[in-house]
Every structure is written in C-alpha cells, then in structure tokens.
Amino acid sequence: MEPEDLPRRGRFVGREHRFPVRVFFEDTDLSGVVYHANFLRYMERARSDMLAMAGIDQRQAWGAGQGVYVVADLSIRYRRSAKLDDDLLVVTTLKKVATATVTIHQRVMLDGEILTDATVLAAFVQSGGGRPKRQPREWLTIFEGLLEE
Template identity: 40%
Template sequence: MGHQFDLRVYYEDTDLAGIVYYANYLKFIERARSEWVRTLGVDQAALKARDGVVFAVRRVEADYLQPAVFDDLLQVRTVLLELTAARLVIEQAVYRGDVRLFEAKVVLVCLAGTGRPVRLPKGLRERLISG
C-alpha cells in the first residue's frame, strides 16, 4: 500500500546538461509527501495551529539511479515503512514508467513549536496506520 503522485519535468527543473538537477528530486518527494498526508485527511496548517505540531525531515538517504529529462512524466511512490511515537520512516521512489530513477529513505520527526520531539497526535497516528 502506498501513495502515488504524478508530476511533469519542466525546463526550470533541469540543469545545463538538460537533466533534472539533483536537488529537485528532494522537492519532488517533498511535494509527494505533502499530497500523501493531504489524502489521509490531514491539514498540516490546522495541525500546527491546533496542536502546535509540525513535521521535520531528520534524515534522507538518497540514491540517484538514472536521469530524468525535460518533459518526462514522473511518478513519486511513497510507502510508510515504520511508525513510532514521534517518528515516521518512509520510502519514496521516483519512476518514469516502470524505470526507477531515484530512491530515498526519509526519516520524519514530529516536533513541537519549541523544536523538541513530541508524540504524533492520536488521530494522525491512526490515519497513518490505516492509510
């Protein structure tokens, strides 16, 4: 089970060689994570306002396997691997058709406004488990 997010490569996403600039893959997977959480019915702005809770990337392990180029239609696939009281570990991969171009293991932490780790709100935890 997981989430899929489609996107197109625009000229602004590429470098002088005409391939997707490496840092843009991190933007692509960030967009996909935001859309994944949205499809679970989580409003991150409301979560911050109501509970004082935000997500932050703690760690990213990334592998660049093959390049994407201008006008490619890509798909980011997101899968929850692990969920603890205050941390999520997810796998994200970028595909062009059946070809895996990029993969990342991302560790997210739940933080209070003070920057200290806090437990995921119960309702959010349940949505992540069932979603």
C-alpha cells in the same frame, strides 16, 4: 474553479500513494537533466499530498500550535537522470510508525523504472521549539492503516 483547473493531486492505490510530476525547463540544469536537489522537491510535494489525502491537516496543526513534521534523516540513491518533459511518478509507502516519527520510502519513477530511491525519517516536533513530540493519536491511527505490509 473547474476540476481540471486544480493543481495535480496524487491518489492512493491500496496503501501506496502515487503522485504525478512533470519535468519543466526550470527543473533542469545546464546539461538538460533534472538537477539532483529537485528530486527532493518532488518527494516533498508527494509527502505533503499523501498526508492531505490521508486526512492529516498540517496547516491546521501548525496554526493551532500542535507541531509540524521535519525531515530528521534522509538516505537517497540516484540511479538515472530525468529530462525535460518527462512524466514522473513519485511512489510513497510508509515503512514504520513510532511515537514521534514516521519512516517513509519514496521512489521517483519513469515508465516503471526507478530513477531515485529514498528513505525519509520525518519527526513531529513542537511548533517553534523543534523538540520531538508525540504525534496526534488520530494521525498514528491513520498511519497504522497505511503501513506497508
């Protein structure tokens, strides 16, 4: 497979993760703007990409029975709509790391303007049981290196 045939990936700029998203017809509602829940999808993709690029293998952790991240709390503010063919950028930064959680700030942007602003509390939980559990030490070290100053 050629590099240009691979799905879009994000990148780190300093401690900030940037993930490009293009708005497709399926993302829009009857009025021609992005359906509000799709902003959550864009942010989820960006968080997953950020973890992978930072060296955190969620699939391996799940398969090994280590645990998985779940959204424990979410606060979101919609400021402006996005439309078909808009090239958006999801900007993700880490705000706080605790034993079993990480607080993540995300902005969906268009040409430098914030369209959607969210704070996500992701909790690491046991596979199958859903009870909070300590994040792997290596992951905490990675997160501490990415914390916004």
